[in-house]
Amino acid sequence: MRKGLLLMVTLIGLGLALSPAAGAANDVIRLGFPIPLTGENPDVGASSKNAAEMYLKQVPTVVVAGKTYALKFVYEDNEFKAESAVKAITKLITEEEVLGVIGPQASAQAVPAGEVANNYATPMISPWSTNPNTTLNRPYVFRGCFLDPFQGPVAANFATEEFGAKKAAVLYDIASDYPKGLAEFFKQAFEKIHGPGAVVAFESFTTGDKDFSAQMANIVASGADILFTPQYYSEVPLIVRAAKENGFSKPIMGSDSWGSGDLMGLCGDDCKGLFFSTHYAAAGAQGATKAFIDQYSAAYGKTPDDVAALTWDSLGLMIQAIQNTGGLSGDIKADRTKVKDALAAIKDYPGITGKMTFTPEGDPIKCAVVVKINDQGQFAFHKSVCP
């Protein structure tokens, strides 16, 4: 016992003597990233982190009203779980004292996290969340992507004009809120054009399903002219293949989620010639978009997906807003509100995924493009649709 006490006192003394010198960290702007680094979708977290790291390398400091601040990014794992997302963002805001938050990406985490951010009056931009609840009645919460009510009609109109489709089939994941929302808006828009019942097959499956043959058999039997499937890049190859194997030879089109991740690496020739609506076209991009794609490909050996592009833009918006505040006071609470006001006031921010202006709800107004997967497997610009 006595020995133990002696040891402890010695250790304490040693600790005090050796403890690190306090670093002066005044001129630092800290931004938090609650992203899924582990859990079911680690590639979403990896893309966000890649984009952020690349940004930091290019823009290590920002000048706000003549004063130079170093940027520091804090990444926190939200494990792709709602509980964990709430803890992660609370930790970022209260412990890491971040000025603003970029993330979480998926709605299942962004909705509860947005509540926390709004309660602590901290500006948050979710680059990728499409659930209306994320920003609803939350002045401090913004998003970087367009909403389903806009993208659904884009796809419906495109299917009508491009293919002359009169009957459409939809295949979507009922358990995942992004595809489900978009599928419903597509159905609404398509039936508005062609009358009720024009969506002849409205088939669904559950997250993690790999076999779509049963649904595809229904779709083939329904005689649809086009298949709309707003699914993620990991499911699209399986759906396209199931369509082929079950004798569905009509066109298939999708949404921006096709562009996340390595679609062509997984899908190969099967996906060539298909269309999807998205935020930007990688092939034939110009200006800042092209520079972003080139740098990202050079740094990480793959074309950036939409998560990376939207994270990049959200980050740009946040920095722009910080610069627009006209000077930070150093009082983090006041500064957060200033940044939020500046974010809401941004007009026509020239992002790589289009020009962005926020609505009072905190949702951006921007154009969608329809891309065609060309024979080289690139996403080539086909058409642009603006709200």
Next chain:
Amino acid sequence: MTKEAISPGRGPSAVRRILGPAPLLGLLTGALACVLIERFFGQQVSDLLHLPKMPVLFGILTISKVVAGLVNALFKGAAFEGIELLQLPAAGVYFAVVYLLPLIGVGRITAGAANRAAAALARMPLPASALVHLGLMYVTLHVWAGMSDYRLITLNLTLIAVLFTLSLNIINGYMGEFSCSHPAFMAIGAYISSLFTVGLFVDDKVLGKALVAMPMDYLTFPLALILGGGAAAAGALIIAIPSFKTRGDYLAIISLAFLFIVKSLFENLQVLGGARGIAGQPDWATLPVIFAVVVLGIWIINNFVTSTLGKALNAVRDDETAAEAMTVNTRRVKMTAFLVGAFWAGVAGGLLAHVLRYINPAMFGVQKLAEVLAMVYFGGLNSVYGSIVGAVSISLLGEALRPLEILKWIFIPLLLILVMIYRPTGLVAFRDFDLRKAMGPRTDSRPKV
């Protein structure tokens, strides 16, 4: 010291030797002293030690952050400042100065007085004595969580995990079945209580306008929890009735099938928001509410498992035929156990929904199942202590090792495998939770009451 914190089962005697003759009352006083010290001097101590911030979770988080930085530097070539290494001893010293030494010191110094007080309390009716202890415990937690909202949310979710784990322990530990349906019960509780609170009192896009406007509407929260728990218990009937005919392995898949069914049901019920779930629950699950509900739950479950019915439960586990022969009404016993377990899981779900203020069906899948099974078996079967230890240690470890990112999911499973190999029934299994004994004075001259 982390070892002591995470594996009290390994060396209770060693801990006892250091803490000396302090009773629970003394330890609680010591803990209160610790948090008060941290409240008033924590900042100064961490400044003195040149820690960047006051450590949040007893310094473990600080340590794992440095370790994570080191690992990243070694394997990914990330930038790492050697000076950060010094945070390791600093965090240890912080823990010693703020928590360990005051706890031992106050515990030992006040041991005499505390023992006298404990003896006096022991002569009083049990509820009075329990209330004093609980009051002290609550004040300690309140002060501790008051220092940072991150601590608060961690504490809230940990308390809910304790209740959830304990409710599963009734079925998997005391009754000895392998039930997989607990996340489903939690989901039912979360949805029904949210339906009640959001539907009645909040304007919501999915559930429509608030139906009732009441000034003191938060007083209806217990009702919401009871409704949630009751609905979960009603759902449990679907599992309980087949359990009359079958047990063990077939019950495991019946319950698993039930989990899939419930999750699929909530995904498809558009009136409840489908996959989008329900958001905007009122902010009623505060620390005092959660603390009170969890304590009540522990108390009732403990009474249940130590009652005749609880003993009958153990009899069913050990040998159903023999139990039946000894006039145990096995049907009634099984039914009650399922209903009680499901009820408290539902209540835990209701609390969770109102802490997160958002629920969706994906939260209650097999991942949650793996989590709660880990907590039950890590802490120990057939033991209220075990569930508390299991839930608290897994929750805190999960939080404290967060900076390790992916490595966390190697470290925690490995730890669990080791515990299973060396203590197959869990850390603190098969130990009775005797309130009177736990709160009594700790002098050897006096016979234990």
Next chain:
Amino acid sequence: MNLNFFMQNLINALQWGSFYALIALGYSMVYSILMLFNFAHGDIFMVGAYIGLGVSLVLLKIVGSGAAALVPGWVVLVATILISMFLTAFVGIIVERVGYRPLRDAPRASAAITGLMIGIILETSNILFLGGQRLAFPQLIESQTYNLGGVFITNKKIMIVLVSIGLMTTLHQFVTRSRWGMAMRAMAYDFVVVPLVGVPLNTIAVMTFAIGSALAAAAGILFGLAYPVLDPYMGVSFGWKAFVAAILGGRGSIMGACIAGFMLGFIEIMTVPGIQIVNRLFELNIGSNLRDLIAYSIVLAILVFRPHGLFGEPYSAKLRL
């Protein structure tokens, strides 16, 4: 709603059921012989698929691909399956040594927890070494679709069903005809007494895990051919569902697990057209999304009426919990 439509779904169900059956076999063997839930089995299936991916990429590098290949694709495929089955068997053996052997005398549930944890470690290691992104499984044989009067069949579907049935038959022969198989059956009958008469428990346990894992690897590769997107969590839902199939088949009945696997696949696939038919007949509007709900309600109903599984025997005295 015609015969074609039904046949199309039947063929799809056969393919889907073969995966469940192959995975359920491994579960069922461990369960029958050692009375353990091997919750790591779904992840061994995942590891098998990834090992298959690695092996096939190496083989393709050696023999070349496309027109310049030294040997036709199916040779590579057969080699991949055999090599991966062999390698994955070792993964199973390691899992048994680390996670199950130390717990031989522990409560069964504890072993279930170690299995669950080993599963998590396997998933995490995969992410750690390969990163989180999905990987494409190389198409070793050219896909061909045959149109048989409106029913679409691919050569892969036929091959998958035939290979799985072949593997199952081989296993059945091994278990019923060979001496080791006899030892296994004896062990399944009573593994307290049988070791006393000289049957080596540890050897049988290792063999059980090795065979189960090899079958899971075969399932993984066939899966890769049919659904060429691999991800680290692909085994999780398969694992739990094959667990349902294995127990549903009944303890001690290896063929029961196969049949239950096919049945589960059949129920899952057929629910979708079933809903369609009900909708047409009664002019309802039930969505195909109720698939899990209806499929598992059927499972639940089966268990209520046959509480000891399809082919299992009632037991209670020998339960080692």
